[in-house]
Amino acid sequence: MxxxxxxxxxxxxxxxxxxxxxxxxxxxxxxxxxxxxxxxxxxxxxxxxxxxxxxxxxxxxxxxxxxxxxxxxxxxxxxGRPRPGAAGGPAAPGTLALPRDIADFTARGPALARLLDLARDADRGGPVVTLVTGQPGLGKTAFAVHAAHRLAPHFPDGQFALDLHGMDPEPVTPRDALARLLGAVGIPDAAVPAGTEDRAGLWRSLAGQRRLLLLLDNAADESQISPLLPGTGPSLTIVTSRQSLAGLESVHRCDLALLRREEAVELLSRIIGPERVAAEAQAARDLSDLCGHLPLAVRIAGQRLVSRPHERLGKLVARLTAEGRRLDGLQAGSLRVRAAFALSYRQLRPESRTFLRRASLAAGPDFSPETGALLAGLSYDEAVACAEELTDAGLLQSDPATERYRFHDLLRLYAAEQVTAEDGPGVRDAALDRTAHWMLRRATAAALHFDVHHDGATPYGDPDPEGAPAGQDEARAWLEAEQAQWLAALRRAHDTGRHRQVLDTAEAMHWFSDRNQHWEQWVEVFRRSADSARALGSRREEAVHLNCLAWAYNLCVHDPRAALTSADAALVAARECGDGLQEGWALGYSAGALHRLGRTREAQERLHEAARRLAEQDTPQSRLAELTVLNSLGSLLRQAGRPAEALDIHRRSERICRAGIPGRTEELIALYHAVARQQIGNDLAALGRWHEAEPPLRQALAAFEEAQMPAWAEAARLDLGQVLTATGHREARQTLLAARDALTALRSPRQAEAAVALASLDQTTADT
Known part of the structure; x- marks a missing residue:
């Protein structure tokens, strides 16, 4: 005073x-x-x-x-507040000067080039507005300031920067912003009109006569920005906002993305020096990854390291690796990632805050509004509205093709912190249980679309029948899109003792899993279901799910030792409860594992025993199991150098398929017939009857493709490609190339076989 x-x-x-x-x-x-x-x-x-x-x-x-x-x-x-009418005005010319540029500014080349093009558009006489948006921490202000300094020579009549404080409880009003802009161009306070519209009119008339660069930083909404935009003249206005400001018309949009990994490392190098980065190159890459390539996070990590010149990058990497400590580690002085997120979080409606933090509980890289609604306890329509609001606020990223959303890794950590702080463990567990129960009911109903034993007229038990997938195509799409969610739900049901629901879901997945045997997740599904059967004391169900687990080990992750252990355990359980069908399956799966372990004689013995055991039974299920065992036995005989015997066995399988199996659909029998045809084609090839081998292999490939069974189809394509090579067919190379690429993508062990076949064909072609 x-x-x-x-x-x-x-x-x-x-x-x-x-x-x-x-x-x-x-x-x-x-x-x-x-x-x-x-x-x-x-x-x-x-x-x-x-x-x-x-x-x-x-x-x-x-x-x-x-x-x-x-x-x-x-x-x-x-x-300190400006007084209307006071002498001297609220601001002298030049008081809205551009902030200091950042010397270590990195990347954003294409976006800067676009702004230079826009500046040239402004030179031709029309006012140009570009809107820079994106999630918190992307460096929108730093980019805009750097761009303004680069563009300043194009605008000799003035470059003004105004922080509109859009994230504050009281953003700058258009009336006050116009007063400051008018003062910046030399209008004395006494000459500034009292009303907002009059001030906007005066500002537009003055700006229309000048080559101005205007940076309006941190805008709140369209109503704050619109009165400040010049209407005519060669000006360029750069607006930054965390909001999408979708209502602004005739603006160029610049949605900044995350840095690429190499750009994040370059930014780190410019902050702490290239020597430190070169000395710990891998740690620098790891640090950039832990920062999620978010410019603010990378800058904070760099500033922290600058203040500790003798600290190794690896030490900070070790600290940030622990998710629970990552946001604590990303702070340097007043720069804090958590604070940047908190500003946006506090601006949200209560429903959207709830949706954001609960959505962090979703499994997998992305989630649907359906999942968000379940976790947040909202209706589907409310969830969609919240998701769109959060996308506009830069707090979620929407998928360009489907209605799904994802977090940035650091934002997910922040949202998870808010669950702990605002909801607590009771509310959190209730949300997860509610979501898991719903997800497993939907997953079970969707999977039953593929179950040949299920009566299609029986209701599937979907929790929302009106929104349930209709038919196999929609069911497959849902199961694939929500794979991470229903698998997490299965884990939670198992861990919380809801073993019957685990068994029901895994049982329903049996036939669907056959169409997606390249999914490694089936090991976990059937390991948990076998454990649940054991917990319920059901030896028959334990045998069923141990057999499924053996199948998954054999064909999904190619671990024959684990497969043999599971199959042997299934065999013991099946014999104890007198289930001949499961006994046959266990013998078949153990034979497959033994064959992969090189124990061929034992494998043949078990397959013969399985075939005998299954032939003794007179049920549709035993006939299907017998087909599988016969096809496996024939394949084993062919590989043992006995292709004629193999052909006889596979012809037997084909006769069973042609005779039909009571109670089983033609579509299902067609798949078993396709397997038999594939084996017959390979038998004929082994006998050197190449031209006879081609038709059954083509038929098998077509059937597997129609059924959308990629693992089966690509194996048949490889077999066909090898036959076409032997006959000198012009399609041979194209077929082998497609098979190699697809088998590699499926992580199939046969990818190496395809690569060798393709290389051999290319060498033969080169030699000739």
Whole structure:
């Protein structure tokens, strides 16, 4: 106080002293008062001399000031506020100068080039507006400031930057922003009109006559921006916002993306020096990955390392690897990733805050509104509205083709923290249980579309029949898209003791799994279901699911030792409960494992025993199992150098298929027939009857493709390609190439066989 009147220089000092007395950091006061850290820092440094009354009241409340102290602080702020009509005006020309550029600015080349093109458009006489948007931490302001400095020579009549404080409780009003812009171009306070529309009209008339560069940073919404945009003249306006501002018309949009890995490493190198990065190149790459290639996070990590010149990058990598400590580690002084996210989070409606934090509980890289609705306890329509709001706010990323959403890794960690802080373990567990129960009911109903034993007229038990997948195509699409969700639901059901639901779901998956045997997840599905059967004391179901587990080990992850262990355990359980069908399956699966382990004689013995055991039974299920065992036995005999015997056995399989199996559909029998035809084609090839081998292999391939069974189809394609090679067919190379690429993508052991066949064909062609 001087002469009883607070000076404008006193406000920042006074606020800083009161904060120190209260023992609060800038971030703590920011959180308590709902004022951004940046705005608070500007006040304390004297850059903002007259904050609005509501802001001062919020600060006084957070600082715990009594009435006299609050009045004193308000008086200090009042002196710094512009007074309409006062001499000298609210701002002298040039007071909205561009902020300092960042010397270590990295990447964004294409976006900068686009802005240079826009500047040339402005040179041709039309005002240009570009909108820079994206999630928190992408460096929108840094990019805009850097671009403005690069473009400044194009706009000799002035370059102005105005922070609109869009994330503050009280963003700058259009009226106040226009006053500052008018002052910046030299209009005295006395000449500034009182009304917003009049100020906007004056601003547009002045801007239309000048070559201006205008940076409007941190915009809140369209209504704040629209009155500030020049209507005519060779100006360029750059607007930054965390919101999408979809309502702004005739603007060029620049949606900044995450840095590429190499760009993130380059930014780190520019901050801490290339020598430190070169000395720990892998740690630098790992650090960039842990930062999610988010510019703010990379900068914070770099600034932290700069302040500790002797600390190794690997030490920070080790700290950030622990997810629970990652956001704690990403802070350097007043720069904090968590604070950047918190600003956006506090701006959301309560429903959207709930949706965001609960969505962090979803499994997998992305999630549907359906999953978000279940976790948040909202209706589907409410969830879609929340997801779209969060996408517009840059807090979620939407899939370009489907209605699915994903988090940035660091944002997911922040949202998960809010679950702990705001919901607690009880609410969290209830949300996960509710979602898991619904997901397993839907997954079970969807999988039953593929079950040949299920009566299609029987209701599938979907939790939402009106929205349930209709038919196999829709069911497959849902099961594939929600694979991570229903698998997580199965884990939770198992871990919380809901063993009957685990068994029902895994049982329903049996036939669907056959069509997707390249999924490694089947090992976990059937391991958990076998464990659930054991927990319920059902030896028959234990045998069933141990057999399924043996199948998964054999064909999905190619682990014959584990397959043999599971099949032998299934055999014991089946014999104990007198289930001949499961006994036959166990013998067949163990034979497959023994063959892969090179124990061919034992494998043949078990297949012969399985065939005998299954032939003794007179059920549709035993006939299907017998077909599988016969096809496997024939294949084994062919590989043992006995192709004629193999052909006889596979012809027997074909006769069973042609005779039909009561109660089984033609579509199902067609698949078994396709397997027999594939084996017959290979038998004929082994006998050197190449031209006879081609037709059955083509028929098998067509059947597997029609049934959308890629693992089966590509194996048949490889067999066909080898036969075509032997006959000199012109399609041979194309067929082998397609098989090799597809088998590689499926992680099939036969990819090596395909590569060898293709290389051999190419060598033969080159030699001739």
């Amino acid at each position: 001087r002469d009883g009147t607070p000076s404008t220089e006193d406000f920042g000092q006074r606020l800083r002293g009161l904060r120190a007395r209260a023992g609060l950091s800038q971030e703590a006061l920011s959180h308590a008062a709902g004022v951004s850290v940046r705005a608070l820092a500007d006040m304390e440094r004297g850059r903002t001399r007259g904050p609005q009354r509501r802001t001062v009241q919020a600060l006084a409340g957070a600082l715990g000031l009594d009435d006299d102290e609050a009045a004193d602080l308000e008086g200090a702020a009042a002196v």
